[in-house]
Amino acid sequence: MRALSPIIASNGLAIFLTIVFLLPITAIFAFVVTTPLDDAMANLGLWMHAHWQWSFPEFDTQERFAKIGFALRSVVIAVGISFFYFGISNWLNASMARVRCKNSLGRQSNIIEAIQPWIFVGPTLVLLLLFLLVPALSTLSLSFQEYDGTPSVRNYAFLWDPESLGYLQFRLAMRNSLMWLILVPSTCIIFGLLIAVLADSVSWGVVAKTFIFVPLAISFVGAAVIWRNIFAGGGIEPLETINGMTPSYQIGLLKSLLGHTAEYNEPLYSLKFWGNFFLMWILVWVQTGFAMVIFSAALRGVPEDTIEAAKIDGANPFQMFFRVKLPQIYSTVLVVWTTLVVLVLKVFDIPYALSANDDDKLLLATMMENARNNWSIGGDNVDNLYASIAVMLMLTVVPNMVFNGWRIRREQRELGN
Amino acid sequence: MAQVELQGVNKAFGKTEVIRNVGLEIEKGEFVVFVGPSGCGKSTLLRLIAGLETLTSGDICIADKTVTDLPPSKRGIAMVFQSYALYPHMTVYNNMAFSLDLQGVPKKEIRERVEAAAKILQMETLLDRRPAALSGGQRQRVAIGRAIVRNPDVFLFDEPLSNLDAALRHDTRVEIARLHAQLGATTIYVTHDQVEAMTLADKIVVLKAGEVMQVGAPMDLFNKPANEFVAGFLGSPTMNFFHGTLTGKPETPEQGRFSGGGIETGDVRLVSTEKSIGDSVKLGIRPQHLILDDKGPLEGTVSLVEHLGTDTIIELMAADNTLFRFVTADAINVTVGDVVRFGFDPEKVHIF
Numbered sequence: 001m002r003a004l005s006p007i008i009a010s011n012g013l014a015i016f017l018t019i020v021f022l023l024p025i026t027a028i029f030a031f032v033v034t035t036p037l038d039d040a041m042a043n044l045g046l047w048m049h050a051h052w053q054w055s056f057p058e059f060d061t062q063e064r065f066a067k068i069g070f071a072l073r074s075v076v077i078a079v080g081i082s083f084f085y086f087g088i089s090n091w092l093n094a095s096m097a098r099v100r101c102k103n104s105l106g107r108q109s110n111i112i113e114a115i116q117p118w119i120f121v122g123p124t125l126v127l128l129l130l131f132l133l134v135p136a137l138s139t140l141s142l143s144f145q146e147y148d149g150t151p152s153v154r155n156y157a158f159l160w161d162p163e164s165l166g167y168l169q170f171r172l173a174m175r176n177s178l179m180w181l182i183l184v185p186s187t188c189i190i191f192g193l194l195i196a197v198l199a200d201s202v203s204w205g206v207v208a209k210t211f212i213f214v215p216l217a218i219s220f221v222g223a224a225v226i227w228r229n230i231f232a233g234g235g236i237e238p239l240e241t242i243n244g245m246t247p248s249y250q251i252g253l254l255k256s257l258l259g260h261t262a263e264y265n266e267p268l269y270s271l272k273f274w275g276n277f278f279l280m281w282i283l284v285w286v287q288t289g290f291a292m293v294i295f296s297a298a299l300r301g302v303p304e305d306t307i308e309a310a311k312i313d314g315a316n317p318f319q320m321f322f323r324v325k326l327p328q329i330y331s332t333v334l335v336v337w338t339t340l341v342v343l344v345l346k347v348f349d350i351p352y353a354l355s356a357n358d359d360d361k362l363l364l365a366t367m368m369e370n371a372r373n374n375w376s377i378g379g380d381n382v383d384n385l386y387a388s389i390a391v392m393l394m395l396t397v398v399p400n401m402v403f404n405g406w407r408i409r410r411e412q413r414e415l416g417n
Numbered sequence: 418m419a420q421v422e423l424q425g426v427n428k429a430f431g432k433t434e435v436i437r438n439v440g441l442e443i444e445k446g447e448f449v450v451f452v453g454p455s456g457c458g459k460s461t462l463l464r465l466i467a468g469l470e471t472l473t474s475g476d477i478c479i480a481d482k483t484v485t486d487l488p489p490s491k492r493g494i495a496m497v498f499q500s501y502a503l504y505p506h507m508t509v510y511n512n513m514a515f516s517l518d519l520q521g522v523p524k525k526e527i528r529e530r531v532e533a534a535a536k537i538l539q540m541e542t543l544l545d546r547r548p549a550a551l552s553g554g555q556r557q558r559v560a561i562g563r564a565i566v567r568n569p570d571v572f573l574f575d576e577p578l579s580n581l582d583a584a585l586r587h588d589t590r591v592e593i594a595r596l597h598a599q600l601g602a603t604t605i606y607v608t609h610d611q612v613e614a615m616t617l618a619d620k621i622v623v624l625k626a627g628e629v630m631q632v633g634a635p636m637d638l639f640n641k642p643a644n645e646f647v648a649g650f651l652g653s654p655t656m657n658f659f660h661g662t663l664t665g666k667p668e669t670p671e672q673g674r675f676s677g678g679g680i681e682t683g684d685v686r687l688v689s690t691e692k693s694i695g696d697s698v699k700l701g702i703r704p705q706h707l708i709l710d711d712k713g714p715l716e717g718t719v720s721l722v723e724h725l726g727t728d729t730i731i732e733l734m735a736a737d738n739t740l741f742r743f744v745t746a747d748a749i750n751v752t753v754g755d756v757v758r759f760g761f762d763p764e765k766v767h768i769f
Contacts, residue, residue: 305502308469311514313567314490324516327506 041069192291220349495564713760
């Protein structure tokens, strides 16, 4: 018996090469063949233009309909190419295995099963490689270069050199990021749990939960705008420029309630240091609904009989929650926590919309954008500096990823038992 | 005063009445089994006693104390659930110690009591494990241990054996009987399995549609069922019933004569004393109480023979198309289609 691995390797290579040549050719061919469709669409548009006597220029109609046509056939061709890819590669896999091992069905299926997973995972791997790994690596190499390509660590100077560009900003951004990382997920989780538990004990709980959940559908910028109206200055006069930004004519709800007047009109989110917490609150407001929904479902999943057993054992509502329910949804809490941590690391819109130019409110993501916008006057290596901040941002995600990997492995081990 | 007393207990979920006017007295140290078909309300009755459901009306007293409005933990009960209901995140030790810990019992005493319970149940070696690492039988024992540790006035068992396999079920049943003998605790036990009911109980309570059908010692219920339901529910295979009419009622009120399906009886036990002569009635004879007799009044054609090793169950069709069964421990040589005649002991038949 010959070993199977050379056959698998050569079949795999053959399929790979076929696909690499065949798919682009097919795609180009399909686009070329279907080109007249754009004209047909344009003609349809012209006919409609004439029929309904549209008022705007004929040329616009023609162009728009041609674009629609192009979009339509692009979608159809892309989907078709995907089917074609799976069809042709599976067919190749099966028929080559049949040719190579004529007499043994078992060996045939061994070959097919060895290659098949790669047919399905392959495109994803290629996309990951092209759009995630390659850019990440090139960012890394860019961050260790001068603008002219000579190796350098100057871009990271903000780590140690007080004189360098971004030294202060980086420290503020790290401080703020850390505060966001600790406060936002934990507050969301505490509120989410509290609401999930309390809402279950009142008749109007569903309505309450709906109201808590709705902000999840609001974009971060939208949420920032909503809360700007609440945190803004309490005066009725148009406000003067603060920190390089002119607040619009604001309602200033919270400040009005606090009794602040037009004379004291600095928005709450602009306060030195404390403003950060008002920004964090916006994200908490948006994300509590997410935590609540997940915890609600998890709490429903706690076996009713363990709750009844605890009742008989004499647990009061607090003991019931902390000693019986919470430990049973512990893994859900962890999942929500890691999800929120990743989200916080990505947060950009909220501080950028409200306090883009305020160094005191910087996060790593906004600092990156600031580097691009504001520091270009400070040096010629802006892109490289930009890359080095991106690398720092990536490094902050690593502990979370390591922890998650460890947790998933441990959970699988426990399930295995 | 009884250890557990139920007075006019009613329970309705919306408009559905599940427990109707149940009154019961359970003496100290008694082993009482609630038995009945599924949906008869036996589990609900147990949960009412435990305090996991609230009464619609009526009163419950445990150990001379009205507990109707008390929470479960203050009623002096401990419950073993069908699904064990162990806390999955705690070790066996913590599962058993939890209730004592909540009561604020000192650590040292908790340890003593948990270890004593573990010793009674022979599971000292399991104390550090989590429920997930235990077998079904071991989990059941932890659940029982958790109840023992609390040293309650009343033990409540809600179908504790139904998640175990047949062999383990038998072992655990014996174990529960041994425990009861050892601890002498008042126990209420819910099951749908009449074998468990017959073997474990000092007193059986048969329930149907939320009403108590009969209360009594197992053999009393078996020998003198109070109605057709109890007669049909207890005993395996089930009692045979033959349709006919009441032909005579002698002076003694609990006797009657039956005629129907070729069977004529003398004066036998009349259960439904409200019936008068000429009313249609049923004659109940247990499969075990039929006697092979060539001149007997009952004739049947064999339709199925089941050899169980110890017993043989024979299913027959009577002349009027009534299906009935005969059970014997003796070797018997019949095949499907044979015609067999039976007699019976008039002491052991009932008219319903």
